[in-house]
Amino acid sequence: MPRPTFFDPSDLPTQDLYSQGVHFDGPNRTVIAAGQVGILPNGSIPQDSRKEVQQALLNVDKVLQAGGATIRDLVKLTILVVDFDYENAKILAEPIVEFLQTTYGVTARPTMTLILVPKLAVPQARFEVEATAVLPGKANIWREPEQQKGIPEVSGSLQCDVVVVGAGFSGIQAAADLHEAGLKVLVLEAKSRIGGRPLGWINKTTQPKIYALTQKFGLEVYRQYEVADLLQLIEALEKAQSEIDGNNPSAASKHHDISVEDWLQTNNFSEWAKQTMRHFTAAIVGRESRDLGLHYVLDYIKSGNGYLSLASEGEDGAQSLKVKQGTSAIAHGLARTLPPGSVLLNSPVQSIVQHAKRRVIVETTAGLAVQCSKVVVAIPTQTYDKIHFTPPLPLAKRAIVTRTQPAVYIKIILTYARPWWRELGLVGSFFSVKGPINFSWDTSDKAAGKHYSLALFSHGDSAASLGQLSSLQRETAVLEHLVELVGEEHRGAVLDVAEINQKEWLKEEYIEGGPTSTMRTGDYAKYSDALREVFGHIHFAGGELAYDWKGYLEGALRSGSRCAAEVVEDVKKAPVPSRL
Ligand SMILES: Cc1cc2nc3c(=O)[nH]c(=O)nc-3n(C[C@H](O)[C@H](O)[C@H](O)COP(=O)(O)OP(=O)(O)OC[C@H]3O[C@@H](n4cnc5c(N)ncnc54)[C@H](O)[C@@H]3O)c2cc1C
The missing domain is CATH 3.50.50.60 (FAD/NAD(P)-binding domain)
Structure with missing residues (x-):
């Protein structure tokens, strides 16, 4: 019996009581979407019945897509209607037919059940639809993207x-x-x-393996827009790293491990230095300083050539180059x-x-x-x-799964017709410890011209809070934050956004978080060796x-x-x- 995988699409609200979708993988993949009402991203229900039906179907589509299916794979719809008007049934039928046939080109007629009900769980809603889709679960051979048609199973x-x-x-x-x-x-x-x-970004001098591959495969790289001022070096951090040997993690057990937050509190850092360090750790591993073991973080930083290397867009920095082709x-x-x-x-x-x-x-x-x-x-x-x-x-390997915590990260890309931030003399690297935008980069491809983009990142607690919001609320929250960062007088430019794309890594199936998985206090010396054990x-x-x-x-x-x-x-x- 295939195991069910429950999921929630990132652009629909997460409910405490139930999941928005579930899929079963066997010889076929079955995706079931929980009952969807015509709720708009702003939380309201359209007054117009036709629009309400369309929105409910759009919400079903979001769930099916998040489960790897599409409307074309529909096999069954169960429709619940309040105040069904027998005389005017086409108000209900037309948007459904239009959605299935015109928007999605569905030629088959999926099975349907219509149930008339006195009320729905969302009081203002008059229409709810639940859907089941089935699609072949066969493996496909990978081919170049341009040769994807007719891939053998x-x-x-x-x-x-x-x-x-x-x-x-x-x-x-x-x-x-x-x-x-x-x-x-x-x-x-x-x-x-x-x-x-x-x-993300790569680097030529300290990441020779990946850079060599870009050259081998004839890929073009270009510099990150400009070198921003580097954050102040925290000397104590570099010193503490000398106690850690990534090739021999268990040796760290000689030194007492504490959380990064406790380390900040026990050292005499300025408030600004503490905030910088909190922001930095959350930015590199997507978790807050209280949840991170110091030894784990020191090793992580050391493995990337130290604090300055990880924080920088300079020639030796982790954010030095972009690959034009992706x-x-x-x-x-x-x-x-x-x-x-x-x-x-x-x-x-x-x-x-x-x-x-x-x-x-x-x-x-x-x-x-x-x-x-x-x-x-x-x-x-x-x-x-x-x-x-x-x-x-083995137990130690299993402990890695149960004791480590995946990074919490949300990426939002804003695409503009004009690079308004450059016109204001800004490089597009915003930084905020309070969020929701924690940091950002100008990711415009200069050579391509025409479109300019800002990649905004939210991490740790900021990302967890942002993840609770609906898609529209999230977009509003980051745009408002950007206005706050650049000034009310530039509101028009900030809001004149051509396209917004979001990615929430925790909700990405088979990935479940990123860029990495983090360790808590005391776990580095105990479990690191088990990570690579055969x-x-x-x-x-x-x-x-x-x-x-x-x-x-x-x-x-x-x-x-x-x-x-x-x-x-x-x-x-x-x-x-x-x-x-
Ligand atoms: C927000 C964010 C920003 C980042 N920024 C940068 C950056 O600027 N520079 C940089 O160098 N790195 C960056 N990274 C990190 C980088 O993307 C990862 O370190 C790297 O992709 C990890 O590669 P991997 O092969 O270990 O795992 P993954 O890339 O996660 O690959 C694992 C693969 O396994 C597949 N899989 C999972 N379960 C199964 C299963 N049961 N059966 C079959 N297949 C399965 C998954 O679908 C996936 O394709 C970033 C990551 C994130 C999330």
Whole structure:
């Protein structure tokens, strides 16, 4: 029986009592949307009945999309109506037919049940609709985006030397290295695309691995808009780092671990320095200083070459360069180095069973079974519990899942026709400790011209509060905050926004947070070693498992290569058994 996955789309309000949607993955994916009324993003219900029906259907569409389905996959609608007017039934029927046929080109007639009710749970609502959609759950072979049409489906059982679970940067790099070492690799990716969380900035001087790939794949990089003033170096932080050795985390147990907040309180920092540090830690790992162990944070900062490196857009800084084609182009470049058919999309792995004689069976939710000798698990640690391991993961590994906390981050991109902030002499790097906007960057592609964008980030508590709001309330909150930051006299320019896009990482299926997963006080020395520990024939990769550049794309690539080298070394010692 497939396990249900309950979810809430980021642009609908989260309810305490119920989830907005649920999906079951088996040979087919079934997505069920909870009853939706015609509530607008501002919380009101349209007066006009036709508009109310349309809005309810739009809300159903949002839920289906968040569950990986569309209106075209509908098989059943259950409609609840208050004050049904038999004489005027077309007021109800027309918008439904128009929505299904004209907007979505649905030719089939989904099954429907109409129930007349005296009242609905939302008192002003007169129409509620619940929906079920079913779509094929078959795995697809990855191809270049432009060749996506008619992608062959894969089912049944397959064999290879190594299965890589997850086609993020760490997984795809591990696969490329394993292939180069002569092993037959199959990558199973849950989503319908590769690249995982392909976000952000890179650097030429201190992130040589990722920079070399941009050059290898002919990608263009450009400088972040301008170098902003760097924050003051907190010397004490750099000094404290010397107690931490990322290659030997358990040695940190010699030193007493405390939370970052307690460390700030016990040192004689100025209020400004404390605020800066709180903001900085939340910005890099998406959690507040009270929730973070000092040893964990010191190691994280050290792994990225120190505070100045992580905070900077300068040449040696983590935010130095953007990739013009988008960082996912690097993942595509790596996938291209694999033989065709080596990466399967829509293939969430649900179980990994290790049998005797180095026979491992990896099974996806769609029932595809792959037999192999080695597995690389390259997925975020917070999602390990979505896979059923037999035998079960060791206790320390499980503690990583239960004790670590994923980063809380929301990204909002505002696109403008005019770079109004540049016209005001600003570089677009806003910074606020109170939020909802905690920091921002000018992410305009200068060469492309025409459109200019600001990427606004909200993290930690600010992001958690923002996540409680409806989509429209969120947009309003960030626009109002931007007005507050630049001055009321520029309200017109701020509100003249052409497009707004939002991403809430905690609600992203198979990712469940990012950029990393964080550790609390005392956990760094106890559990860090377990992160990379091999479990039978299962090896582990991922951005949070990197020795250097933890939580960054460079770290994910390095971790993928480290893991692949580990597998190759093992295979050299005991060659993989014949595939037949
Ligand atoms: C808001 C934000 C900002 C960031 N900014 C930057 C930045 O500026 N610079 C930078 O270098 N990095 C940045 N990062 C971090 C970077 O994106 C990650 O460190 C990196 O993507 C991690 O790669 P990964 O391979 O470990 O995991 P992921 O990218 O998460 O890839 C894991 C893959 O596994 C798949 N998966 C999960 N479960 C399963 C399953 N059961 N079966 C099959 N597949 C599965 C997922 O769908 C995903 O594709 C940022 C991240 C976020 C969220």
